[in-house]
Amino acid sequence: MESSSQGPADRTIVVWYRRDLRVADNEALWAAVHSGARVVPVFVSSEDDEQPWQPGAAQRWWIHHSLVSLRAALAEIGLDLVVRKGAFAKSLIAIASEVGADAVFANRRFEPHAASSDAETDKVLSSGGISLQLFDGFLLHDPAQIRTGAGGPYRVFTPFWRRLQEQLRVPPPVGAPELSLGQRTASPGGASIDLGSIESLGLLPTVNWTAEIARTWVPSEAGAHAALDEFVTNRNSVYESRRDFPAELGTSRVSPFLANGQLSPRQIWYAVARSPTIANADAGAHPYLRQLGWREFSYHVLRHNPFTSDAPLNARFVSFPWRRSKADLQKWQRGQTGYPIVDAGMRELWATGWMHNRVRMVVASFLTKHLLLNWRHGAAWFWDTLVDADLGNNTMGWQWSAGTGADAQPYFRVFNPTTQGKKFDRDGTYVRRWLPELARLENKYLHAPWDAPDDVLERAGVRLGETYPKPIVPHAEARERALAAYGQVKG
Ligand SMILES: Cc1cc2nc3c(=O)[nH]c(=O)nc-3n(C[C@H](O)[C@H](O)[C@H](O)COP(=O)(O)OP(=O)(O)OC[C@H]3O[C@@H](n4cnc5c(N)ncnc54)[C@H](O)[C@@H]3O)c2cc1C
CATH class of the missing domain: 1.25.40.80 (Serine Threonine Protein Phosphatase 5, Tetratricopeptide repeat)
Known part of the structure; x- marks a missing residue:
């Protein structure tokens, strides 16, 4: 539907893009266009305002490429995307005064830190005579x-x-809005404002480790x-x-x-x-x-329970005796635990920025129960490496797996990674895809290479402890240790 007026709009609204990098079914954009105002879409990158949950490295890659495609998609409907790096409120005030806007429209965010940052931004904007109007859609x-x-x-x-x-x-859902000529900023006579370069936001890594992520996803x-x-x-x-x-x-x-x-x-x-x-x-x-x-x-x-991104929902776990071991954490992060399904998952995550839900549950259970390492280390690693990092889902997934959260996995359920592998990757396709060093190992031993006779390992070119690690901890021992530790807090 096209906005009715064809003359120049007498009001300007800034549409502030955040976790809503789309043109279609975007409530804030739709409302701004349908108010009849001239529309200036803006993205602001501010690590400080996002603390402590500023986007991780994989997600920054995603956002960079999404902004490139968003800029092109907005241009098709007659809008120029402005990008800035700096504090949200200061950047928005500066842009609003440059383009003569009296309002900022944005879609509401529900992460607790973002909600309080929005309240702060609202205060600063309104002291400058600019209103912040939030819409729902996330x-x-x-x-x-x-x-x-x-x-x-x-x-x-x-x-x-x-x-x-x-x-x-x-x-x-609604489609992309259609703008009248007077509302467009990408038309001749539109906003004469420096649009800013997406590269200058510095979202891409300096060392290029994203080739496989780029082959896997089209972030648009x-x-x-x-x-x-x-x-x-x-x-x-x-x-x-x-x-x-x-x-x-x-x-x-x-x-x-x-x-x-x-x-x-x-x-x-x-x-x-x-x-x-x-x-x-x-x-x-x-x-x-x-x-x-x-x-x-x-x-x-x-x-x-806004504290749950950093602390257990179940208060009994506040003093849980988590182990501390940087070495074990690193082996888990690098996919070097000696348990094939766990290692395959961690390597899929590193390579593609994504991991299958079943395997997320297995690796999270492994970190918190087999290794008895605090779920927050796992949540932080996921945050940095997932292209789909999402505070609600990540917090829920980790607390569920650790047994510390809402409707959580019971403490006595310790996933056996070998059984999980055999059940959900029966013919070993997944493990072979991500662990080429085990690719020639026969199915019978693929999920438990330590059980394979020497001649089988030799034929497959596997030398345990050299080409592929021995298990970081034996399953039975880890299970007993987890049950003992969890038993202390089960209440
Ligand atoms: C330890 C752990 C961490 C996780 N971290 C994240 C995260 O940071 N971001 C994230 O989006 N999901 C997370 N999940 C949930 C789930 O693994 C992913 O949403 C799912 O794998 C995404 O793949 P999909 O889109 O193919 O899912 P589909 O199965 O196709 O599901 C469709 C959509 O439903 C939602 N969904 C599916 N499963 C879940 C679930 N268990 N909890 C909440 N929403 C779900 C997702 O938005 C998903 O995209 C996590 C799960 C675990 C166990």
Whole structure:
């Protein structure tokens, strides 16, 4: 729909891009365009304002390339993207006064540090006579508006999901807005403002370790819709049965697009459910929509327990006797634990910036239970290496795996990495893909090379302790140690 006025707009609004790097179904952009104002889209990179959760290295790579494609997509509708490096409030005030804007429109963020930074930015902007108006779109539902019968927040997913389904009415997504000539800034006579170079934001690493990430992903709105369409067309119907096998393309792999905003959750909801409510969605879509429900739950828990990105939800774990071992942490980070499914996952993460959910659960359990290292080390490593790093989901995933969080994995459930490997990577395709040094080992021993007879290892070219590590800790011993430590706090 095109905004009605064709003359020059007499008001200017800055649209502040954050984790919503898209043109279609972007509430802040849509509202600014439909107010009839001239629109100036802006992205500001500020490590200080994002502390302590400034984007990690992999996500910075993602954001850089997303900005390049966003700039091109905005140009197609007549807008020039302005980019700046510096404090949010100061940069926005400077741009607003340069272009004569009286308002900044943005989509709300739900991470606790971002919410308080927004409150601060709002104060500074309003002291300069500029209003900050926030819109919703990052989640399907306001996490503060879901309450138990007793009026409190939920801590268990299933009843939360039941209540969410009762309340949820997802409005259909909107497309890219169409601007009248007078609203465009990329037209002759538009904003004469230095647009800033995306390179100057310094988001790319100085040493280029991102080649495999670049081969794996297309960080753009077009790339996002291609991934979503491919999933809906070919794989949604088999999602439930194939989602646990990391060698397969069994899940949608939309997480980085969702975390960085090339897709809105309601675009995904409509592509999959094709209805405003889950009750009317095709039953085959339900298992997938339930996963979107976990994302809503993670933000519900974080909203009501903002400390949980840094501390256990379950207070009994505050004094948990975590081990300290830099050497073990490094072996885990580098995929050198001697457990093939764990090492394959960690190397997939390093190479591609992503890891399959089943393997995320296995490696997280391994770090916290086999190695008894604090989940916060794992969460920090994921934060730096994931292209889909997302504070709600990452916090929830780690606290769930460590047994310290909401609706968490019980403390006595210690994943056996060998069994997990045999069950979910039966023919070893996943392990062989990421551990070439084990590629010639026969299936029977692939998930437990230490059990292989010498001649089998020799034929496969494997020398344990040289070409591939011996297990960092024997499973039975690690399990006993974890049960003893967790037993102290189970209460
Ligand atoms: C230790 C650990 C850390 C994690 N860290 C992150 C993270 O930083 N960012 C992130 O987006 N997800 C995280 N997850 C959740 C999950 O692993 C990923 O969302 C999923 O692997 C993304 O792949 P997909 O898009 O193919 O998922 P699909 O299975 O296709 O699911 C579709 C979408 O639903 C949501 N979703 C799926 N599973 C979960 C889940 N268990 N919890 C919350 N939302 C879910 C995601 O947004 C996902 O993109 C983590 C899980 C664990 C166990």
